[in-house]
Amino acid sequence: MSAHHPHAIGGLPPEELPQLYLNGVSRAFEGFKAINNLSLVIEPGELRAVIGPNGAGKTTMMDIITGKTRPDTGEVLWQQTVDLTKLDEADTARLGIGRKFQKPTVFESHTVADNLALAIKADRSPWATLFHRADVAEAARIDELLGIIRLGDKRHRMAGDLSHGQKQWLEIGMLLAQDPQLLLVDEPAAGMTDAETMLTADLLKSIAGERSVIVVEHDMEFVRALGCKVTVLHQGSVLAEGNLEMVSAMPEVIEVYLGR
Amino acid sequence: MTSLLRAVLTICALLYASVAVADDFSALVQALPKGSYHARSVVVKKLGLLGDARAVPVLKALNNDDLKVAGDGTVLIVNDTTGAATSAIGGAAMGKPDPNSLDRVKANNMVRRAIRTAIGMLTLRDPDPAKRMKAAEDALKAADPEQIDALDAAISAERDAGVKAVMAEARAAAVLKSDAPEAQKLAAIHTLGDRGDNAALAALVPVANSKEPALAQAAKTALSAIREAQQFWRLAQNIWFGLSLGSVLLLAAVGLAITFGVMGVINMAHGELVMLGAYTTFVVQQVIRADAPGLFGWSLAIAAPLAFLVSGAVGIAIERGIVRHLYGRPLETLLATWGVSLILQQAVRTIFGPDNRDVGNPGWMSGAFKIGQMQVTWNRLWILIFCLAVFAVLLAVLKKTPIGLQMRAVTQNRAMAANMGIRTGGVDALTFGLGAGIAGLAGVALSQVDNVSPNLGQNYIVDSFMVVVFGGAGNIWGTLAGAFTLGIANKFLEPFSGAVLAKILILVGIILFIQKRPRGLFAVKGRAVES
């Protein structure tokens, strides 16, 4: 399939700066094209679901946005000004891109509260952290976050002792603590009960609006609950884009993804 | 052209000789005490040209003032210290004559010079080709125009092509010093130019500065050709030294490339497994020396499989006893195997003592030969061949055999391999054992070029790790490239910086290189290695 001009996708007036802009991005691993001429535009405040079969390149796309993987070709622009391909993970995080991993990774030998405290937006330089003093505002913020992720009673537990689902929540909490402008959320519902899945969906919906959110998920119920625009990724490029009903009716999507 | 010339000259010489006094050995010896110094030196010269080996002791005696003549005119050689006399002509013992009854046959500088030349000429006719070669080389260095005749005679009698060529070169050097016609000198320049080594250089340099433009020009051309050739051979020699060092490094490192590269296990006791291989060779040789000296030539062939088994068995024991409990904890493995290395070292020290042990080279491993101007020792050459053979076999085992396939499967995905019915524990032990066994083979080779002592392993461990890290862990082709690159780089740096500094520079170079390519020259890529 051919690459769309990115501005044509959303049909948006060009003067409105997109939050994130990927154009013609490709990345090969030893000849295998994990990302192939991928183009994507995320508007400020937009909630976007990305679906696609295993190995479609969803996680790799997030790696490229966060500077973990360098694309071979193509543009990745932040607010149309910053070239993300030149930055590394720490730079993109400082810029305001937060990420939750497919495999939940929290700091296992720190307490739940410490995990959140370390994620709270603050000066990240060694000097600042060396002389850092906890204050009331920080404590209040941690309380608030613990409330949102409903881990208040686990506050002083080691993060390593949490269950898989609780770790997912903790990681979401850490993501919120960073106060990012763009959230990249990779399979947040894995390991959660149905009820928790719906809570996560609600949470993400409430976050969107102020911030942009990209969610990768295989769980169709979850995607439906998000009720947002869906991008279908296949073999490293966009196969279809639109609302869930529309894309799931498309024969090529059914063939590569839903039909299996 | 030259051969014709040589023939003519030889004939001339022979004619001259026959015209003079009866040229028979005994007559010449009898003639020695007579006449002036000048006459004596002529006789000496004739003795030299005669080519009779019996003349050598006589001339030596004359040179040492040991040649005496009795009242009856018999010429005697009298031993300086014992006073015992022998006949100069027949060599028969003549008892101890009264020193006062004898006259010394005197020699001055002119005579002595003649003696030196004559002896040189006589050695040129020695039955032993090695001695003739030596005499020819000496003549080349001496470059004495007076020797031209003798050289011509020797050349025409010479059967050994190699010796003959050197004689011709010696003659050419002598011709250049003589006042021979220009054509001959040009031919001589040619001959020496073809030789192309330092001796030729020494003979040609004065000619290049001579007044005759044609000769000087020819000599200059020959000189620059020689210098070029020398540069080439120096390069070749350096590469050879580098390859030789590289082969030693490769042998020491390739076992590590398996345990570290393929299994991800840092085995700090690897050097000690090499050491065990060397000591196995020592023990084998001890037994052979004691019980079957005839087998000494086979000692390495016997030691190699034994060393493989000994080190391999120790390796398997290390894997089953220690490393197995530490998979996934590379730093702990490093420390535990370091402990093993200390114990092995100390055990060898307790059993064999702390000193160097003498491991001999079998006959086919000792000596050297020359390729052009490059010196190649047999032991280094065999080690290179051995190392490449080990590498090839290893490659075949890993790529072509079922056990190799299982090894790769286990290292890539342990859980999956286990599910497919591979006994991962056994495969781990075998892989480790293979790496250890190769370390043992390395020990056999190292025993031929290095001191066999309890510290043997320590001396190689840092280098081996550098090779593996530089080449890229997990890829034994990388190890090959790494070993030879480092070996050659080391040998090329050495002339400029000295051996120690070269090593330091290489280490610093690798440290910097790792910054650029953290996973080595031939990195294994993929997600698994990143996490």
Add this chain to the structure above:
Amino acid sequence: MPRQGLIDRRLAIFLLGLFILTVAVPVGNLAMAGKPVPTYLVALIGKYLCYALLAVALDLVWGYCGILSLGHGAFFALGGYAMGMYLMREIGARGVYANPLLPDFMVFIGWKHLPWYWWGFDHFWLAAIMVLLAPGILAFTFGWFAFRSRVTGVYLSIITQAMTYALMLAFFRNEMGFGGNNGLTDFKDILGFDLASDGTKVGLTMLSAVALAGGLLLSRWITTSRLGKVLVCVRDAESRTRFLGYRVEHYKLFIFTVSAMMAGVAGALYVPQVGIINPSEFSPANSIEIVIWVALGGRGTLVGAALGAIIVAAAKTYLTGALPEAWLYALGALFILVTIALPTGVLGAVETGIGRLRRRPAAKEAEA
């Protein structure tokens, strides 16, 4: 994030012990008749305390940041050389060659001028600064290259080993101007105090105890700060830490450099007490031995590292005297046993043991 107390129970007990030692040594050696603390023991204790400080330095990078340095001996030795250079200059004209301008070994190899990098080492203050700067600069440069290009794990360990090995080869060379093989030795006095006198020895031992206490407190202060928590994040999940916006390489560089300087101080205190510094201090085997001190005592506990150093060093003194053959066997076995059977080290094992003992009587009471 409430900050943990600076001094926890472990540290309090250890510091108390150290305090008792600093009182007992001078009293027992200098003030009491019959010297219940003989001078050789004073020197030995001083040496162990330096090792303990070195172990704490290594624990800081290995225990808290996951950087297994196999080259910490190099920083220790550099600190030692800096101090040794000062002590060398203090000898003045009292050397064998009685040369007022040059140390003996330079006269011996025929040097006429003091090389520039020896200038100013007759001032103690400059030497003291170099004790920190020399290891600090080496660690900073090395770390800057290594951490920036994300060399981690065993690769990092191996190149730290190569670093110290290269330095060892370099210092063996006479042309380096550090005494080659023999190193620096024959020291006479420090700041005017005779190094052979009991008073100076006691003083140096007490100074070592103070340095160890200071090192422990500084390390504890760092590790309980938020920076310390980030270090643990780096140790456990380096990549994740980056995604939170922390520049991991800066953190590593910071702690590596601090640790190297601490090791340098340990080396500087060590040299006047043992009276010599030579290139063998750079040998890879020495650096690896430091690791086993930390592992034995308990990685990531600071106090454990110090204890481990003292235990192993004392065992070494005893065994090399009593059963010289046995020492390497014992050390080798220690490496194996600690890594396999004592992953939390002696301190961890003792603490869980005590915990269990406490719980058992409580459980019995509950049953009754």
